[in-house]
Every structure is written in C-alpha cells, then in structure tokens.
Amino acid sequence: MLAGFPGLYSLLIFSLVLNLTVGVDVGCQNWTPSGKNYVCCTSCKPGNRLVKRCGYDPAELCKPCEPGTYITGTDFSCDICTQCIGIQFVAKNCTSSSDTVCGCKPGFRCGDAKCSHCVTECKKGEEPKGRVCGQCPEGKFSDKIHSTCKEWTKSSCPDGYKLKKGNLTSDSTCIPPPSSSVRTVTEQETLPVISKEKDEMNWLPVLIAAMIAGLALLCIILSVVAYVKAQNKTKKKAKTEQGNSDDSTIMVVEQEHCSFHHPEQEQGGSSQSINTENSESKLIV
Template structure:
C-alpha cells in the first residue's frame, strides 16, 4: 500500500475508534478523553464521552461545556415560531393583537403604532404619501379628496393629520349701474373647523363650574337672608315697650235721681183724709 492509502485508513480507524469509545458527538479526542464535543452534545466529565442534549436543552456550536443551554419557552403572550432542537434554541413570536418590541422578541406590546405610522410586518413604518394616522387608527387612511366634494384645500395634510377642505359660500350681489337685476356670485372660502376632543372637554368643564358657582351663590343668598331676618327680629325684641298708665276719667255727667224735698229721708209716709 502507498502512503496516501495508509493515511486514509489510519484516519478512518481513528474516527471509528472515537465513535466507538467516546461516542458519535466527539470531534476531537486526546487518548480516551474527548476534548471537543459537536453541536447538540455536551461533556459532563472532564475526561469521557460526549452525551446528546436532553429535549429541554441545546448547544448550537462545538463546545466543551459540561451542560446544555436551556431552551426558551414561549408561553402566555408568546407563541412558538420555531421549536427548540438539540442544536438551536426556540424562536418566539407574540400572540395576535400584539407585536414584538425587538428582533429577539423578548417583549410584546399592543398592536398599535404611534401617530404617522402603521404596521409593516412586525414593525411600525411611516404612512405612505397621501395617507395619515392620527394615532387613533390601527392603519394609515387616505386624505379627503376635496375636489370630489366640490371644495378646495385650505390646509395640506401630513402623516399625522388629514387635509382641511374649505366650504364655498355663495352670496348674490347686484351689479351697480344696471337696470335689470343682474347678479354676480362671490365666493368666500371658510375652513371647516372640526372641534377637537379637548374643546368639548373644556365646554363640559365650563358648564359644570358655572352650575356649581350658581348653586353656591343661591345657597349663600338664602343663608344670608335667614340670618338677616333673625337679627332684625332680635333687635326688635330688645326695644323696651312704653308703660301706659290707665286713669279713670271722671264722668262729666253723673246721673243721680233727685231727692224729694218733702220730708226727710226717714219720715214715714201718711195718708191724708
């Protein structure tokens, strides 16, 4: 045999020896000790064979580790995108309605992008030209078509706001120096102002405060009136009453029966013959 054949046979015999003695996961050995394990294997002892990783562990590259890395578990708000194997970790994704916050999907957040953006796959991207998202929508929506509505554009739109259309107001006017009623039409563009949620909240607060102040004033007036009435009564009770002396007025004409002049008071009456 030539030298090449002998070298080849020697290598094959060495590999067979390693696999037979130290296991199929050993890449390099020194005597009866494996010094480098293949992916998916680990070396529990300093000198000995390589063992395959259990179902809950993995090694993704050749190693000399005495253990396997733990597989990631996708639970709760996470779902399995790729299962764990002996040579690769599991890959998680978020449940419907939520998206990953980073490339490794370590966290999930609600399925809504900030104003001016919408979802493009698993991340937020800017709204395309001619569309907007104020933050209240899940996606970008087209701007209003003012010309289709018979109006003109007053303010241009952006990625976060819609265009503002103007309203045409027609007003007939008579042309001077004409005998017939010839009228011309003038146009005045007035922007359509849509009340914002903050304005409606301010209106509600103003109404509530006004009602509260009004009720408070009514209560103060009623209480002050009652106190004033009681004070006036108390003052009148303290004023002394005048003492009125009752004197008998002598009667100017006293009526007495006239006394008889004939005879005294005790003279007996006699019968004349």
C-alpha cells in the first residue's frame, strides 16, 4: 500500500529513526496513512497529549503533558494532578501518564476507588453510614472491620441444645448440654490425649499427698517408739530406786532388832562374869 506513496514511505522511515534516536516518549505512537504524505495519529505515546490529529510528521502530532498534569488516553488536553490534603497522604506521586495515588491515615480509609476522600474506619459491631460509623441495631452483628451489619442466623436449636443470643460482634450459636456426648471428629481424636494428660495431672497431687502422709506417719511412729522407750526407762529407774529403799529399811530393822537384844546379852554376860569371878575367888581362897 505504501508503494504508491514513496514520499510517505521515506517519512515513516525518518520518523522511526527519529523516535529511536531523539526520544521514544515524545510524539505519536500509532498512526494510519491519510491522503498524500499525510498520517493520522490513533494513539499518542504515554504521557503525551494530541496536538493535531493528522499531519506530515507523527512526532509533531503529540506533545508531552506539562508538569503537574497527566493524561491516560489520547486526548487534546491533560488533567491536573490530584492533591492529597487533610487526613490523606501521598502514596504514589503523579506522573505525566498517571494521577497521584492518595492514602488515608490510620483510623480512616478511602471513601471510593480513587481515594478522593477518606472516611472513618468502622470497628467490629459497627457499619459505615456515609463518612461516619453507626452501631449495629438489635438482631444484627458485624464481625469484620468496616463491614455491613448482618442478621443473626440462628433462630432455633436441636433438642437439648441451648440458644446463645448473638451480640454486636458475633452471630447466635447453639450450645450443647453439659452432659452431651456429641463431639466433633477432632474432639474425639484429641479426647484420649487430653484425658491422659488430665489423669497424669490429677495423680501428681495425690502422689505428693501420699508421700507427705507417709512421712508424717513415720514421724508419729518414731515419736511413739521414743516415748515408750523413755517411759520404760523411767519405770525401771523408779523400780530400782524403790528396791534400794526397801533394802535400807530391812537393814535398819535388823540393826534395831539386834540392838534390842544386845543389853540382855550384856547383862547375862555380866552376871556370868560376876559368878565366874566369885568362883575364881573361892578357888583361890
């Protein structure tokens, strides 16, 4: 098709070389032939605005946006970069091909996709109402940050189960009876392990108490044995002292008895001695 337009062919070659050597970010990116030696731009390079639709030189059809402006398509004008103000902060700077990206300070969040403004971030139990938050009404809950309140879903429970009313942050739930044997598979698998650990923990204080009781009993036995030995020793000592006292009494009685008869013996002896002396005198005479 370009064979019938030798001048246009040369112009395209020149424009390609110009784009490769002078600057690839300036000018038209895609164009189509239009008339004799004319081209019409279908899309500009990123960050370039359209100066005129058709012309001889594709590089002259588009120009870069001025500082502080940007463009995202093929148009004749660039838009002014967004300014982040107030509780916003700049998350990404503006370029010739993209607008500024704003963010919101902690406690707030973007109010729309472009984050053109910030709204208060709602906590659990609250829901957004415009740019502020409102508490969930009775019968509704919100278990996620900055989410819409939802209706309580549990309205009835199986036989034996008790319905626990929901609150601002949680849904209604069914609570099994205390003696219920209903368990999930996970609970059934972990129950033996838990029971074993509980049994070991329950035996530990019993073992300690038994050891303490055994030591106490041993101390009592030793105390009783020592007391019995002491009593026996005291009794033996008392008996020994009593025996010694009786012997002394007998000796005293015997001595007194001997002293009682001794004068008579002495008297009898005196008479005998007198008679003996008389007899001896008579013999001598």
